[in-house]
Every structure is written in structure tokens, then in C-alpha cells.
Amino acid sequence: MAEQEIEDIPGVGPTTADKLRDGGYTTVEGIATASYADLAEAAEIGESTAKKMIREARKMADIGGFKTGTAVLEERKEVRKLKMLVPDFDELMGGGIETKSITEFYGEFGSGKSQISHQMAVNAQLPEEYGGLDGSCVYIDTENTFRPERIEQMVNGLELEIDIPPVETFLERIHVAKGYTSDHQMLLVDSARELAGELRETEHPVRLFIVDSLTAHFRAEYSGRGTLSVRQQKLNKHMYDLAKLAEEHNAVVLVTNQVQSNPAVFFGDPTKPVGGNIVGHASKFRIYLRKSKGGKRVAKLVDSPSLPDGEAAFLVDETGLKPL
Numbered sequence: 001m002a003e004q005e006i007e008d009i010p011g012v013g014p015t016t017a018d019k020l021r022d023g024g025y026t027t028v029e030g031i032a033t034a035s036y037a038d039l040a041e042a043a044e045i046g047e048s049t050a051k052k053m054i055r056e057a058r059k060m061a062d063i064g065g066f067k068t069g070t071a072v073l074e075e076r077k078e079v080r081k082l083k084m085l086v087p088d089f090d091e092l093m094g095g096g097i098e099t100k101s102i103t104e105f106y107g108e109f110g111s112g113k114s115q116i117s118h119q120m121a122v123n124a125q126l127p128e129e130y131g132g133l134d135g136s137c138v139y140i141d142t143e144n145t146f147r148p149e150r151i152e153q154m155v156n157g158l159e160l161e162i163d164i165p166p167v168e169t170f171l172e173r174i175h176v177a178k179g180y181t182s183d184h185q186m187l188l189v190d191s192a193r194e195l196a197g198e199l200r201e202t203e204h205p206v207r208l209f210i211v212d213s214l215t216a217h218f219r220a221e222y223s224g225r226g227t228l229s230v231r232q233q234k235l236n237k238h239m240y241d242l243a244k245l246a247e248e249h250n251a252v253v254l255v256t257n258q259v260q261s262n263p264a265v266f267f268g269d270p271t272k273p274v275g276g277n278i279v280g281h282a283s284k285f286r287i288y289l290r291k292s293k294g295g296k297r298v299a300k301l302v303d304s305p306s307l308p309d310g311e312a313a314f315l316v317d318e319t320g321l322k323p324l
Contacts, residue, residue: 004028010056011049019043024190026197029248032057082124082208082252083131084116086323088312092301093285096131099207099250102242102282104214105299106257106273107289112297112316113256114145116289117212119321120254121174122154124208130160133252135173135207136199138192142179142216157319173204182217182234189241196249207251209242214255215274232278239282255283296324 006028007017023042025031031039031054040050057063067075081096090096097103097120105113121139126132139146151174152167175195179185196206215235222231246253257273273279273286280286286303292313300311315322 004060006031006057009053009060011053016043016045021194021197024193026194027200027248028057029061029063030193030244032061032063033244033247078250080128080133080207080250081131082120082133084119084314084321085123085131086312086314086321088323089299089314090131092299092307092310092312094307097252097254098285099133099252100246101284102239102246102253102255103285103287104255104257104273104279104283105287105289106259108259108271108291111289111291112321113289114143114212115150115297115316115321117145117210117254117256118147118150119154120208120252121210122151122158122170122320124252125165125170125173125204126158126160127162130162133207134204135251136204137174137208137210138195138206139174139176139210139212140179140185140188140192141176141212142185143213144178145212146176153318154320157322175206179217182221185211185217186234186238186241189238189245193241193245193248196245196251200249206249209245209251209253211242211253211255214238214257214279216258219258219274232276235275236278236282239279243282 006012006020006025007014009028009031020031020043025034025039025042034054036047036050036054039054040047043050080099083090083096105116107113121137123131124133124135124137128134148171151171155164155167155170158164177188177191179188192209199205218231218235222228242253245251257275257279259271259273262272284305288300288302290298292298295316296313297316298311298313301307301309313324315324
């Protein structure tokens with residue numbers, strides 16, 4: 001499907017194709033999985049025309065019909081794993097963090113969410129045989145936590161028997177944008193889709209999308225029960241767009257999430273992630289991070305479609321994330 005251009009879709013001429021690309025729809029698969037209303041708005045066409053366009057794109061991309069379990073198993077062979085290079089954690093995740101899925105890390109401040117984001121931005125650029133994805137990274141920073149100095153420390157802390165590229169090379173392949181509001185954050189996903197489309201056929205396509213943090217702006221802008229439904233609707237669309245990115249580009253989508261206390265819990269840990277069922281259903285893997293003694297962090301796999309619950313401990317030091 002990589003050879004197919006959106007101009008190959010019946011009814012899509014050069015002008016419409018340019019509008020679609022400007023709207024972030026750069027692939028046949030992206031159009032095939034779009035909503036009628038969004039596509040109509042992006043291409044400045046009627047909704048009935050958008051429906052026809054999506055139907056034709058689905059035929060070309062072979063999307064929308066039923067498949068046998070055998071066919072799905074074959075497709076699953078395309079899934080790749082991004083390693084933390086901490087054996088206990090990678091084993092907990094069945095070999096690493098999966099592409100084509102959203103993985104959510106949630107926990108209190110200082111629990112290691114941004115540390116993991118930085119480390120994965122480095123590791124994603126490593127060769128596949130060393131746990132990476134041979135790709136670039138898009139980093140949407142909503143809490144002003146991205147630090148290039150931390151990337152430098154982590155690159156210098158890599159312990160691999162290969163020639164490590166210079167720090168500047170790693171930084172060049174991390175594309176950072178600051179999100180200032182929830183609406184801006186959602187628009188940045190469209191920009192990320194455009195960038196990923198431009199880099200798709202290069203030596204280092206985008207294989208990792210990071211949103212750190214997912215819910216900070218939504219939480220600040222929509223407070224109180226009266227705004228809850230609007231917030232959740234916007235979050236739902238945001239997660240849907242991120243899931244599409246993961247599928248279209250065979251990439252890891254890593255989101256970090258804030259937490260809140262559940263006052264109804266009298267025994268055990270009252271901490272729960274922000275975003276409710278919307279975020280919970282959209283995230284295929286949910287990992288709860290908590291601090292421990294001596295700089296240790298504990299990652300608990302809370303939800304997964306295929307892996308058992310479990311925990312893994314790791315160390316955060318000046319050189320990055322390390323095994324105990």
C-alpha cells in the first residue's frame with residue numbers, strides 16, 4: 001500500500017489532493033479511516049462526496065471488511081517492539097512496547113513518566129537488533145518537560161557494542177512541539193501526521209509519537225461536572241486520532257497521564273488516572289508508575305489485551321533508565 005498515492009483514489013484530483021494533504025490526510029489508509037465530517041471539512045467538499053471517497057479508499061486499502069483470524073495473525077507479524085533496555089520491564093511487556101497501539105504511563109509527579117518519554121525517544125532511533133525501531137520521534141510537550149540535555153545524558157549512557165551516533169544526530173531525529181492548550185494539542189496531532197507522511201519513505205520514518213502529558217490541558221481547561229461531557233468528547237477524538245497514527249505508521253504511541261485520588265477507596269492505593277473510561281478503553285497497555293526507595297521506580301502493568309498483570313522495577317540515574 002506504500003506505493004499508492006491519494007491521487008489514485010477515484011474522484012481525487014490534484015487540487016483536492018493538495019487540500020487533503022494540507023489537512024493532514026497524506027495516505028490512502030488515513031483517508032480510509034477518516035470520519036465523513038472531518039474529511040469533508042479538510043477537502044472542502046460535500047459530505048456525500050467524502051463518503052464516496054472514503055468508500056473507494058477502503059477498497060484500495062482493504063479496510064472495513066471481515067478477516068479471518070489467520071489473516072489477522074499475519075498482520076500481527078508486522079508489529080514491532082520498542083525496548084526500554086531494562087530486561088525486567090521488557091519481559092513484563094512481552095518483549096517491549098508494541099507498535100500499532102497506544103501505551104499509557106500514569107503516576108504521580110516524579111514517578112518517572114517524562115524520564116521514560118526521553119529514554120524511549122532515544123531508544124526508538126537504535127537499530128532493531130538492539131531494541132530500537134530505526135526511526136524518528138515526534139514529541140508533543142504539554143508541560144514544558146522536554147530537555148535536550150537529558151537526551152544527551154541518555155545517549156552518553158547507552159551501553160551497546162555498536163558505534164553510537166553523535167548526540168546531535170539523536171536530537172535531529174526528535175521533532176518537538178509545545179502544546180499550549182487542549183485545542184492546540186489536538187492540532188499538533190494533525191501536524192504530526194503531516195510530518196510522518198513526509199518522513200514515511202526516508203531512512204528514518206517516524207516510529208514513535210509521544211504526548212507528555214495527555215490530560216494536563218484538558219484537566220485545567222475543563223474543571224467541574226458541567227464541562228465533563230465536552231472534555232470527554234474531545235479526549236475521545238484525540239485518542240482516536242492518536243490510534244490512527246499508530247496504525248497508519250506502524251508506530252508506538254506513548255502517552256503519559258496525570259493521576260487523581262479516589263476518595264471512595266479506604267484500603268489500598270487510591271490513585272487513579274485522569275480521563276476515565278475514554279482514556280482507559282483507548283489505551284491498549286496501561287502502566288502505573290510509582291516511586292520507591294533509592295531512586296527506584298516500579299512499573300505495574302495494569303491492563304493489556306494479551307499480557308498478564310505484573311511489576312518490574314528499574315533505576316533512574318544520570319545516565320538514564322537502568323536495571324537494578
